[in-house]
Amino acid sequence: MPIEPPPTQWHLDLSQAEPGEDLIGVGADLEPGTLLTAYRSGIFPMGLGVRGRGTLGWWSPDPRGVLLPGDLRVSRSLRRSCARFEFRVDTAFAQVVAQCAAPGRKGRWITPPIEQAYVELHRLGWAHSVETWLGGELVGGLYGVAVGGLFAGESMFHRVTDASKAALVHLVSLVSPTDALIDVQWSTDHLATLGVTEVSRTAYLGLLSDAVRRPLPAAFATLSR
Template sequence: MPFPPVEPPATPWLLDAARLEPGDDLVASGADLEPGTLLAAYRLGLFPMGLGPHGGGTVGWWSPDPRGVIPAGALRVSRSLRRAVARFDVRVDTAFEEVVRRCADPSREGRWITDEVAAAYGVLHELGWAHSVESWQGGELVGGLYGVAIGGLFAGESMFHAVRDASKVALVGLVERFHADGDPRRFVDVQWATDHLRRLGAQEWPREEYLVRLADALQAPQVDLST
């Protein structure tokens, strides 16, 4: 994978015309999943998820209000989770396609990752923007997550686990690597702050605050998560 990432051709879509009404999470629909479109969307605080069953159909562009985030210094690692970390080998970008495939498992409730989405993020991975953080045990991939890193933003997309605590360990590995330089502008975007993520330190920011902090985060240096 290249570092720094390769900037693709710009999107022809006017994504900044999305209508951001307070409290509305879905703010636009249409466009495409080309690399330039995806990067432009993330830089505007948007992410894609299809509007049809299981994520199919027209692409919806989402900007949750409030937004779930894990800012610098907010991660909470309990004593039991710290012990769990020691039982796994955390790796970065050694099994990106497999992580996405496991996240897209059709047997998962609420699945939304289509073949088109998987292919689009595969291209972003090849360009150096999309990454997987993986939990391995006994030489087997047992958990992980994937997302997009742009400057001081890591936009998490999905995670999976086949062994207890494996996805949590991957998240701990991501946050510790992403915040290793101590830059306070960085944050991990988790989209919606579930109870599970709140226990790990996720916060909720009003969209207006999120967009202000996003603009600052995008000025932070790109991180090579594989080092």
């Protein structure tokens, strides 16, 4: 099971957040205890500067993009793609984060401090990767934070068509037995085709409160070091 880190020194909550406002705070740090307090409160970090540099921002989108396992939509072509991939969990976490942070990626926001912070969360058993492999090569995947029945997705990448979508499909299969909540932060047209919907911050916090009390999916319950 995951190792609980020392508590954060920061006060992180949404009591002062305005409806429709996504950015709810700045500063603090990326210590494991801070990150876990944030996720348990419906908050996540991302830098405010170009490519995620500069001052650390704390975000709680309103509305919020979520995927409930029963809402997943898989096209026939994606189903065929899934059949040709191999899926693994937590065998290449650092590589998945590095691919998501690759310098040439459009919209890149993952800085070295963010990368290091999530590698440490992974060491403690809280952050996980779902990986797509083809012919023994890592071709796609995603990573995020699992707290009880919450999986807070952070980023995904693909080097082969459908490899990131396939990772999300496999993630759903892993968390479905616990009726988990998959948080994707902001919905996009791409994610909407897979069944992602938007809910208000108030509704999200209700879903979150229920999710974090649920059991951790078995795929994420073994501590990897």
